[in-house]
Amino acid sequence: MCDVMKEKKEMKEKQMKPMELDASTEEKIKAAARALFIRKGYAATRTRDIAEEAGINLALLNYYYRSKEKLFDLILLETTVDFMKQLSVLLNDAHSTLEEKVERVTAGYIDFLTAEPHVPIFMLSEIRNHSGRLFERLAMGRMLKDSVFMKQYEEAVAQGRVTETNPLHFVMNLLSMIIFPFVGKELLQRLVAMQDGAFERMMQERKRLIPVWIKMMFSRNESEQIL
Amino acid sequence: MCDVMKEKKEMKEKQMKPMELDASTEEKIKAAARALFIRKGYAATRTRDIAEEAGINLALLNYYYRSKEKLFDLILLETTVDFMKQLSVLLNDAHSTLEEKVERVTAGYIDFLTAEPHVPIFMLSEIRNHSGRLFERLAMGRMLKDSVFMKQYEEAVAQGRVTETNPLHFVMNLLSMIIFPFVGKELLQRLVAMQDGAFERMMQERKRLIPVWIKMMFSRNESEQIL
DNA sequence: TATCGGATTAAACAAATGATTAATATGTTT
DNA sequence: AAACATATTAATCATTTGTTTAATCCGATA
Missing domain, CATH: 1.10.357.10 (Tetracycline Repressor, domain 2)
Structure with missing residues (x-):
């Protein structure tokens, strides 16, 4: 989740229902990125590969993590x-x-x-x-x-x-x-x-x-x- | 030197004067490429970096070695x-x-x-x-x-x-x-x-x-x- | 139900990048 | 000198790639 929204999110953390889904998407991206970065290195890994591996839309990578x-x-x-x-x-x-x-x-x-x-x-x-x-x-x-x-x-x-x-x-x-x-x-x-x-x-x-x-x-x- | 010309070159090898210069350019490219590839890896190395490091025109890389x-x-x-x-x-x-x-x-x-x-x-x-x-x-x-x-x-x-x-x-x-x-x-x-x-x-x-x-x-x- | 905020998407952008082209230079051969 | 082959260059092309935008979806809230 991107920095700007993190504060708001943490404020509401207790009653948040969609949190699991959010964290799930966020985690899917990180897991996919980890697998690819570790296997192929930074330069050889494309953001599109990460998105595909994670099964998410490309823009979500930047939405949650700002940049590659x-x-x-x-x-x-x-x-x-x-x-x-x-x-x-x-x-x-x-x-x-x-x-x-x-x-x-x-x-x-x-x-x-x-x-x-x-x-x-x-x-x-x-x-x-x-x-x-x-x-x-x-x-x-x-x-x-x-x-x-x-x-x-x-x-x-x-x-x-x-x-x-x-x-x-x-x-x-x-x-x-x-x-x-x-x-x-x-x-x-x-x-x-x-x-x-x-x-x-x-x-x-x-x-x-x-x-x-x-x-x-x-x-x-x-x-x-x-x- | 590119494949097509290699034959011709080898035929003339004996009386070739520009050969030193040719080999020099060819070698400069290889030396620069070696230094960069070894230090930064394939994916992180740009053909333009190699050309610059070798002090040659970008197109010469493909001229002599076909492709990155x-x-x-x-x-x-x-x-x-x-x-x-x-x-x-x-x-x-x-x-x-x-x-x-x-x-x-x-x-x-x-x-x-x-x-x-x-x-x-x-x-x-x-x-x-x-x-x-x-x-x-x-x-x-x-x-x-x-x-x-x-x-x-x-x-x-x-x-x-x-x-x-x-x-x-x-x-x-x-x-x-x-x-x-x-x-x-x-x-x-x-x-x-x-x-x-x-x-x-x-x-x-x-x-x-x-x-x-x-x-x-x-x-x-x-x-x-x-x- | 209407509204709001975060999540998601398709599309597009700008820069980077590998490769090619066409022209020119340089030196060799005839 | 003319013709030729190779070497070199600047400009351009087509794709790839990281990132952004604007619109839409969706669940929660009031």
């Missing part, structure tokens, strides 16, 4: 926030150990990306172009630094259980091994002649393997490297 | 072939060990991607859309399977030096840890508030670390896991 770009910014921001929030929640669970966090991040993201495999390329390629100021208010700058994960990591280093002192490598290796297969899927499937089914099975297998590999990479205690 | 799409296909194919050829050459060197191959692939790709950081996202996001048949003749299907690397890997598994029996995980982890940081650079830099200089220094550090990590992940012999 505003709609896109909204979706890019929401998608990125969702993506980062997952990480943030898992990294800040006070009741899980460092090892458990690794396992949960791995399983959580592999499940998420299996359902939404186009999200990483979408985020990473569109953030490059747009979003100059779009992400400043997100303030992710201290998200990792202030996390429970980071405390536990430093503790583990201090106790000599973990060898690498730069936690960035730890996080980067973990995310690399989880996310990259989805990003490179198309190329990798051609490189080794793999079907979709085999790919998904491989990613399920990696749920178990990645935590083991991470442990082997960063643990100082040889006896633990076997499990 | 033909020009793009050429560049996507060339870029992908270059990228894969690097891997192919390194994986098929008969005079290097498995460990040396890991080191060389790591150093080679980190250097390449430091110079051309946009290439991976470009390839991986554009291959998804175009390229239905563009890559069939590339026949990468057996590239990995028939490589010297694969022979050495199987040998290492047979000798018990390497633990994981599925070589796909080995290759995928290697490529993930090398390539993903470049793909996720923008997001990662925001996540940890990192500057460009720090990023490059980190990637140089990874040249040394990744082969060590790979060795730790996949080696069965505990005494080797320390180095």
Whole structure:
């Protein structure tokens, strides 16, 4: 719903009957836009495609979201926030150990990306172009630094259980091994002649393997490297 | 140069004086197109931008390359072939060990991607859309399977030096840890508030670390896991 | 029932964009 | 010098595309 009307709408919100229908149309547009933007990117997506996919009149897109770009910014921001929030929640669970966090991040993201495999390329390629100021208010700058994960990591280093002192490598290796297969899927499937089914099975297998590999990479205690 | 004229040109190739100038213009277009396509993608790149970047008249683009799409296909194919050829050459060197191959692939790709950081996202996001048949003749299907690397890997598994029996995980982890940081650079830099200089220094550090990590992940012999 | 406001629609607009044309320039061949 | 082929240019074309407009629909309210 367009900005000007939003105020009026919110004022009446309680007795509004058509609200479901309104929200439905508004949501249909956003859902269609999300699907297309994520699959084809901003520049390759036409407003007419969005309207058709949503089953609505073209003008309604501008009626509710002002412009293609505003709609896109909204979706890019929401998608990125969702993506980062997952990480943030898992990294800040006070009741899980460092090892458990690794396992949960791995399983959580592999499940998420299996359902939404186009999200990483979408985020990473569109953030490059747009979003100059779009992400400043997100303030992710201290998200990792202030996390429970980071405390536990430093503790583990201090106790000599973990060898690498730069936690960035730890996080980067973990995310690399989880996310990259989805990003490179198309190329990798051609490189080794793999079907979709085999790919998904491989990613399920990696749920178990990645935590083991991470442990082997960063643990100082040889006896633990076997499990 | 357009198809129709190519024949005539090749017939005269020996005494052609304007050939340098011709090739120069043709090359200027391709270079400009490559730079823009790789940075902004197919859909976001205008033929007028390419013409301006190349410093040539708009019509010359169609004169030499027929259409935007033909020009793009050429560049996507060339870029992908270059990228894969690097891997192919390194994986098929008969005079290097498995460990040396890991080191060389790591150093080679980190250097390449430091110079051309946009290439991976470009390839991986554009291959998804175009390229239905563009890559069939590339026949990468057996590239990995028939490589010297694969022979050495199987040998290492047979000798018990390497633990994981599925070589796909080995290759995928290697490529993930090398390539993903470049793909996720923008997001990662925001996540940890990192500057460009720090990023490059980190990637140089990874040249040394990744082969060590790979060795730790996949080696069965505990005494080797320390180095 | 009449009226009002938001939702929806078909039509149109203006700018952008890929491509083409026709003319001209430039250098080569005869 | 004349004829020719290729390279280059400015102008134009036809479509596409994001957006707007004006009219209409529809349910709620008074």
